[in-house]
Amino acid sequence: MNYLELTLIIGGGSFVAGLLGALTGLGGGVVIVPLLTLALGVDLRYAIGASLIAVIATSSGAAAAYVKEGYSNIRIGMFLEIATTLGALGGAFLAGVLSTQVIAVIFGFVLIYSAYLSSKPKEDHSNDIQPDPLAVRLRMNSSYPTSEGMKQYTVHNVGTGFGLMGLAGVLSGLLGIGSGAVKVLAMDHAMRLPFKVSTTTSNFMIGVTAAASAGVYLNRGYIDPGLAMPVMLGVLAGSLFGARVLMAAQVKALRIVFGIVILVMGIEMIYNGLAGKI
């Protein structure tokens, strides 16, 4: 296989990943690494470097559309980015120390957890209990537009959310993914944000988190131009196209299919990691 063929195959695969990621809301980044390593035999470190680039591209591209709707909360995002960027630096450091087998096994478990989360319906938390006093001091409580006008929300468990975000950052830096699954856990379940606010704020943060580890990866020589270029352009085109057709698609069936694909990839990553084939 020469460069031209490989570029077209990777570009096509990344387009599909970006499309499914946008349609299902799971993000395309999570399947790029298994696609490159399991299907094309690319070294795990190159694959993670390319995936980080794709994650920054989709996050920044989509954030431009989201911010105008007024759902995202830049204060919550910026405060939690202290945790995610520090975690991402730690994760990028770990990626240089841990063996690729160990990274593959961790990756597999994160994939399986993402698949499990995608099978559960999204819950919207109401604000019936006292907000965290820290959230008041940090000016996090805000409002968002609903069909009945602006609705107030309060933020809970800031400390737990901050800790979980640190973990999301570590996984992002170690595995080259957006860690959407852990961010949902932190913002929906711990901080009890309305899910429109948490999804858009999380998307807003993903690019900054990925940039924190991408610098380290670039300096280590893990970002290869020939590989990252088709991944970035493919995922970007796929996710932009996905956002356009979102209204017409049968999202529920797609989520199930994509969830199963992620589950199978997770099991295969763990198997390959344990068998030393990665």
Next chain:
Amino acid sequence: MEEKNFRNKSSVSPESSKWTDLRVEIIIGNLLRIGVIIAATVAFLGGVFFLISHGIEKPNYHFFNSEPSPLRSVGGVISEAISLHSSGIIQLGLLLLILTPIARVAFSIFAFLEEKDHLYVIVTLIVLTFLLFSLSGGKL
């Protein structure tokens, strides 16, 4: 003292503060969009040149042997791109993409300064420091 200021600040009417937030978010949205478009265009052009000159060569990605040193640092990537090496141009596109969210964070400092929200100026400076530390390869 700091805390007193801060409390006064939060008693500002929500509408005026919301308006500023929204305006900031729209500028940030456009900044991100422009950054991504420029980065993707540069990477695409570099990719076309790369495939014209190396398209029929056989890549080896099965074994890891780190990128050559010019493609591993900000200065190296820029000089490779200026000498019009195709892989340097792609790498410049990727670097511009990495810089896009960093520019967003840097811009937020000015936005929080304008809102006199000193707490968040500090928060944002911390995040920016981590990002620049990473980009410099830990040599800050």
